[in-house]
Amino acid sequence: MSAIKSPPSSKLFTLGLVSAWYSSNIGVLLLNKYLLSNYGFKYPIFLTMCHMSSCALLSYIAIAWMKIVPLQTIRSRVQFVKISALSLIFCASVVSGNISLRYLPVSFNQAIGATTPFFTAVFAYLMTLKSEDWLTFITLIPVVTGVVIASGGEPSFNLFGFIMCVGATAARALKTVVQGILLTSEGEKLNSMNLLLYMAPIAVILLLPATMYMEENVVGITIALARQDFGIIWLLIFNSSLAYFVNLTNFLVTKHTSALTLQVLGNAKGAVAVVVSILIFRNPVSVTGMAGYTLTVLGVILYGEVKKRSSK
Template identity: 55%
Template structure:
């Protein structure tokens, strides 16, 4: 039973990586190479597919229990989160018309930095000093890589993007990208240890 559970988890992670990278590259192809001009329509398709597949996973496959909204406050928080997420996806899709996938992924790699900053601003909760120190290579790597390159998922997306879209890659860009990945790994480890 343990082996089956492990394979199921590996399958889910593989499906997530594949679908995430596939959506990113397909959006880039449609918006840049194919001349499709409707990034918000792509976002609508993305959100609709997520909703339908979530419903199937919850209601039919019973992967997680169905949860109900308990209050108006909870509904407002969920609605706000949904709007922010939708705005994020729309912005990402719009940016794919103008930016290489590698740069898009490098910007996405700054998520730990902005998460720490906004967590402090919103909750006035400070992290351990080591957490902030580990963000230095993340930000430095993105700054260096801005002249092409994200996180572990981004690594695959960048390589595939380079192969498909022939994005130019410099030694400096690869150095920055490598530093960013190291920073993300260090940040993740620091967060685990501080809990």
Template identity: 40%
Template structure:
């Protein structure tokens, strides 16, 4: 009887593991799907209607996320979260990191080519791995870190490389990458923390509201006539309003699935999947818009694809370990633990404690400073280079011309 009972228990465990894996894969595929939908909607919105106010578009995306999350919480479909001053501070830092990533990314494109920015952006998983170790105490196996090399190198190769260089542009783009990585690590920690443990939709609602407040002065500084442009396009283009609604709706789904994946798989896996998302989006963009593709681009995306599958395999057989975080920033609790990393959900995602004072370092990436550094001509150049900017991410690029693939 004991043998039969053991066999039955093992079968049930295997079945649960299989179901969990299927759910994770379905979630990732859905995330890719809505990301591609957002990319196409934004591409059509910009190319077909001439809408260029991308920071205002990001603000509208945040307002949509705030409104949708608020409605769901108000209807009782999503649990609300009582906010202490400490929790509010954590959410504010998370929101600030998002806003800084958007502002710094826009500013960098006024000084460096879009393809060079794409190559630099490929380093985001490496920065995320470092921050996850420093803030959460999440230590990956050496072979897992090594698997990041083709993930990063493939995207950099696909960007084609650029001989043009600007120290200011480089600094701004690396600030954007660091802020984006910090956002990913913080949201993973807050979603898996045993004491704070936000529901993904609740955290999205609070983060979107504060991010919208941060974005308002940025929009006023760099796109003061954005609402006038929207009104004119609404009156003159029959496609503008439907495309804008699709873009905002897709952005809500993208951000929600982003938070869910971050909770289930961890910050580093989210960034690795984000690099692979560029491969998927590039293929969809080529199919829909007939964009040109280079041999170097195909080779680079092939290397990234190999790296993503290698990374997933390494995470599965070499789970991350929990160590004492170097700098907790006061944003995670010492007892926190959470979901796994990798497509099978294996490995543990943890959070660490630390002092609050170091969190002030995050504020050095001032949004107002980034906005002030842009002249009117630089703003135009930046906005021409940014198409479909969402969450500080760029559309994948396959050519040196800066045109999205």
């Protein structure tokens, strides 16, 4: 069967989508770092709640009003409980990731985040007893080794930030595995945009008491900051909107390319984010740290290649 060539307009559209995905993804990461570390807005749970509020509102507008994708309804109480469980894991991942950005540079944060395939393989085995073949596990050795090397050579290493970042990466992998287990039946499957539509409001409800208890009077502090510099409000609105567009462009890139292409682009995105963050924040990077990160990325690329061949 011969391949059908995409028209130039289609290629330009796909290139535009990928550029939008890269920009929003790296943008939200850098803005989170700026707000939580450089600006001194030390409220990662509240920031995550702003993100989830934006995702809830913009998801509703995109699906119910603009009809970007058809609305899928929740069909049972059991399905709602499953989505709530996913939302809890999702919250843990985003909050932990935002906390880690207070203590770690973006470059090191991305190096740890690249180990997601390792955690996915571990959780898949523990929860489904589905083991990868030996070659797949061998490709995960450089993924983990690279992070160990990068950790030893990281000038700005912080143990608490490291633990939070590993926790965020593990939670992200756990969500992928749990989502595959929980929403398997044809009647329960939701596309990522509809899943976000239901997960985001649940996340806001879960984060609200955590914010009030752990980040007391954060609303009052934010209002006080806004009186001194109203720019903080625009930063929060822009940052929260970008958090939604990360999900939207992620969905659209997958739709117009493939999940495998997204994985390859994601690996490259991590490297781009590292370079951009070093240029912007000027955080010190050692040769050992960069060598470790490079080894991790190479391991992830090898992992993707092996998975692609085993799925054929």
